[in-house]
Amino acid sequence: MHRLLAFLLIVSPLFVRAQIPKTTQRLTLPNGWSLTPVGRSLPLGDLPLNLAVSPNGKRLAVTNNGQSTQSIQLIDVVNEKVLSEVEIKKSWVGLCFSPDGKRLLASGGNDNRVLIYNVTGDQLIKIDSVVLGKPWPNRLWVAGIETDRTGSTLYAVTKDDSTLYVCDLASKQIKNRIKLPAEGYTCLRQPGTDELYISLWGAEKVVIYDPKQQKLTGEIRTGSHPNDMVFTRDRKYLFVANANDNSVSVIDTKTRRVLEIITTSLYPNALAGSTPNGLALTPDGETLLVANADNNCLAVFNVEKPGRSRSLGFIPTGWYPTAVKVVGKKVMVANGKGFSSQANPNGPNPYKRRESGTEYIAGLFKGTLSLFELPKATDLTSLSKLVYENTPYTKEKEKLAAGEVNNPIPREVGAKNSPIKYVFYIIKENRTYDQVFGDIASGNGDTSLCIFPEKITPNQHALAREFVLLDNFYVDAEVSADGHNWSTAAYATDYVEKVWPTSYGGRGGTYDFEGSRPTAYPKKGFIWDYCERAGLRYRSYGEFEAYAKRKGSALDGRFAPNYPDYDLKIKDIDRVEIWKKDIDSLIASNAVPHFSSIRLGNDHTSGARIGAPTPAAHVADNDLAVGRFVEHLSKSSIWKESAVFILEDDAQNGADHVDAHRSPALVISPYTKRRHVEHSMYSTSGMLRTIELILGLPPMSQYDAAALPMFACFTSTPTLTPYTHLPANVDLEAKNTAMTESAKQSQKMDLRYADKIDDRLFNEIIWKAVKGENSVMPAPKRGAFVIVAADDDDDE
Numbered sequence: 001m002h003r004l005l006a007f008l009l010i011v012s013p014l015f016v017r018a019q020i021p022k023t024t025q026r027l028t029l030p031n032g033w034s035l036t037p038v039g040r041s042l043p044l045g046d047l048p049l050n051l052a053v054s055p056n057g058k059r060l061a062v063t064n065n066g067q068s069t070q071s072i073q074l075i076d077v078v079n080e081k082v083l084s085e086v087e088i089k090k091s092w093v094g095l096c097f098s099p100d101g102k103r104l105l106a107s108g109g110n111d112n113r114v115l116i117y118n119v120t121g122d123q124l125i126k127i128d129s130v131v132l133g134k135p136w137p138n139r140l141w142v143a144g145i146e147t148d149r150t151g152s153t154l155y156a157v158t159k160d161d162s163t164l165y166v167c168d169l170a171s172k173q174i175k176n177r178i179k180l181p182a183e184g185y186t187c188l189r190q191p192g193t194d195e196l197y198i199s200l201w202g203a204e205k206v207v208i209y210d211p212k213q214q215k216l217t218g219e220i221r222t223g224s225h226p227n228d229m230v231f232t233r234d235r236k237y238l239f240v241a242n243a244n245d246n247s248v249s250v251i252d253t254k255t256r257r258v259l260e261i262i263t264t265s266l267y268p269n270a271l272a273g274s275t276p277n278g279l280a281l282t283p284d285g286e287t288l289l290v291a292n293a294d295n296n297c298l299a300v301f302n303v304e305k306p307g308r309s310r311s312l313g314f315i316p317t318g319w320y321p322t323a324v325k326v327v328g329k330k331v332m333v334a335n336g337k338g339f340s341s342q343a344n345p346n347g348p349n350p351y352k353r354r355e356s357g358t359e360y361i362a363g364l365f366k367g368t369l370s371l372f373e374l375p376k377a378t379d380l381t382s383l384s385k386l387v388y389e390n391t392p393y394t395k396e397k398e399k400l401a402a403g404e405v406n407n408p409i410p411r412e413v414g415a416k417n418s419p420i421k422y423v424f425y426i427i428k429e430n431r432t433y434d435q436v437f438g439d440i441a442s443g444n445g446d447t448s449l450c451i452f453p454e455k456i457t458p459n460q461h462a463l464a465r466e467f468v469l470l471d472n473f474y475v476d477a478e479v480s481a482d483g484h485n486w487s488t489a490a491y492a493t494d495y496v497e498k499v500w501p502t503s504y505g506g507r508g509g510t511y512d513f514e515g516s517r518p519t520a521y522p523k524k525g526f527i528w529d530y531c532e533r534a535g536l537r538y539r540s541y542g543e544f545e546a547y548a549k550r551k552g553s554a555l556d557g558r559f560a561p562n563y564p565d566y567d568l569k570i571k572d573i574d575r576v577e578i579w580k581k582d583i584d585s586l587i588a589s590n591a592v593p594h595f596s597s598i599r600l601g602n603d604h605t606s607g608a609r610i611g612a613p614t615p616a617a618h619v620a621d622n623d624l625a626v627g628r629f630v631e632h633l634s635k636s637s638i639w640k641e642s643a644v645f646i647l648e649d650d651a652q653n654g655a656d657h658v659d660a661h662r663s664p665a666l667v668i669s670p671y672t673k674r675r676h677v678e679h680s681m682y683s684t685s686g687m688l689r690t691i692e693l694i695l696g697l698p699p700m701s702q703y704d705a706a707a708l709p710m711f712a713c714f715t716s717t718p719t720l721t722p723y724t725h726l727p728a729n730v731d732l733e734a735k736n737t738a739m740t741e742s743a744k745q746s747q748k749m750d751l752r753y754a755d756k757i758d759d760r761l762f763n764e765i766i767w768k769a770v771k772g773e774n775s776v777m778p779a780p781k782r783g784a785f786v787i788v789a790a791d792d793d794d795d796e
Helices: 377-390 395-399 433-437 458-466 480-489 494-504 527-534 572-588 615-634 684-695 702-706 741-747 759-771
Strands: 002-005 025-028 040-043 048-053 059-064 071-076 081-087 095-097 103-107 113-118 125-131 142-147 153-158 163-168 173-179 184-189 196-200 205-210 215-221 226-231 237-242 247-252 257-263 276-281 287-292 297-302 310-316 321-327 330-335 368-373 422-428 468-470 538-541 595-599 642-648 665-668 676-678 787-789
Touching (some): 048 330, 059 095, 059 103, 103 142, 113 142, 153 184, 163 184, 205 226, 215 257, 247 276, 297 377, 395 702, 422 615, 422 684, 433 458, 458 468, 458 615, 480 494, 527 538, 527 595, 527 684, 572 595, 572 615, 615 642, 615 759, 642 684, 684 702
Parallel strands (some): 002 257, 048 321, 142 184, 422 642, 468 676, 538 595
Antiparallel strands (some): 025 787, 040 368, 071 081, 095 103, 113 125, 153 163, 163 173, 196 205, 205 215, 226 237, 247 257, 287 297, 297 310, 321 330, 330 368, 642 665
């Protein structure tokens, strides 16, 4: 089997400026990667996940499946304008036109139905639906959809009950149910036939359904997380994107074998993180375009001779491209997160509780549609150059990280020469930098957004001052669902990224994101899996309990048995007491884990719920727990060989004047610089890379491989002075007692799990609980990342 690498070595020193649109600018994202999207653009909705082109090529449909407002849009391809937009209560990735183009069919997500729209007159008018089952909590979750050649039969595959539904469109009745081997993603009819190919997200395969025999008649192995598919016009070949594998499988439909595997990453043998999830062929069938979601680009291949495909280069797109279509020579790309990140100073504004303008991070980044003419082969060199310049990941960085001589953070992977032998990694819940450290004068804070200042968080303030204050640290995630994946794998798979917005928007779905569902796993696992393969001792205190319960997982038998899972009714100071007893016994037996993950999540708070601790009491409890943790470790015999890294899994629960991803973080060790303010741009992945280098582990994804390690926070000369915790300044037993409007809203929320609530509303409740029920959120100036113009060199 032939494997093609989409690796373009740019050797030409020439950069023809005229080939790149004049409006191109480079914008740095909070993860350190950059964007230079080419072409024209149209605004789309929240997280566009799929595009469908009408049979005559004149209309483009878009399904927007994010946390906030979900909608279907109809776009004029020729004139590049939105013709119609309809809000949809629940939706997801499934989208297709009827063969005559007069109707549009769309997945109704967890309403467990397929919606039917009339598209005559350039307007979307809902006329009917096909019901597959009762709505959520009945678990179906409609995913990809398709029709037969006549448009009389509807096919729908589901994610949660892993079934193919065969329906009669005239009667709207289900004719057949075919059980699938795993979660379905989409389905596609082979041109000229009615054979249906189904990509199974939860298995590394495509299965084939024959409507004549009314059964599955074959399966073909693919890469991990097969999702989007496209046939050649002669139906001889099928291309399948494998998001968890950085690859596309090229299938010979006659022999039902994989003819070749195309690798779509920018470098050969790249780590996880390109995430191919959208495919399109040009009308002549000679060129394949692949949307690399996490590389923010299209990979371009000549596929005139399948089995002998060759890379042509890359085209820069917006942030997280999810779908691509080609009509004539026009390329259209749906950018799931649009063109930029931004500040959210109006996050928890009590006067925007139910308004769409409330700046909650999960619905803050609106999608865009990029439109441009298919570049000529001669233009792809300069476009590819832009993509490489936007991408901080290289194979060299994977093996040799940035750093300095004699620093406690090694540069080489596997060096194992750090004086630090034990890493303690504390993961907290959901705060922004301004919320906690906005009152520290030496940092870039906004005091008006600081609701948990030094009075409430004396230990975190003291630790930031005594060790290192980081005022330019950003989480890689938007919410806890992807946050705990980014915090433990430096990556969130396409499954995680495409599923969490539905459940966070109150549209059904279980919380599958902390090890409970194998389909959500990165292919090579989490940091514990890497520790296991490296022969390191490791232990988890409360992080990924569901993963620990899976027989044979890396956490099976390595999860502290007496340490509670996430539960806001249990104080973090009590959790630390459990940890103290455990670590003391491990020190005594010379069995201290080289890596310990510790979950201290009470800074999430219970909002204004009656009888629950006040937000200040919750956060003060969390702060005291951190102080006591560091004190105990600093007075132990292993302090001289230890480091503590503390971050929030995400920054969704508040406002920040720089960016909605900016978050507090702490680095505490005898080798940490003292009384130092560090303005370097760091990220979740950068903290993980620092931990990996200390422990001799390789990077887990392109993101931690590319991220800047935190060597500037360290010195080769240790200071062994222990830390003494500061007592709480607020009553940890203080309870919410007032039956305010915020309290009434809090009573309705399910606080048993992290973020199984309306977090936009929860933000506002916390603000009111701290500042007063009638307080008004200030609106300070917005911040933004530096935008640098693209290469200005030209011959004009």
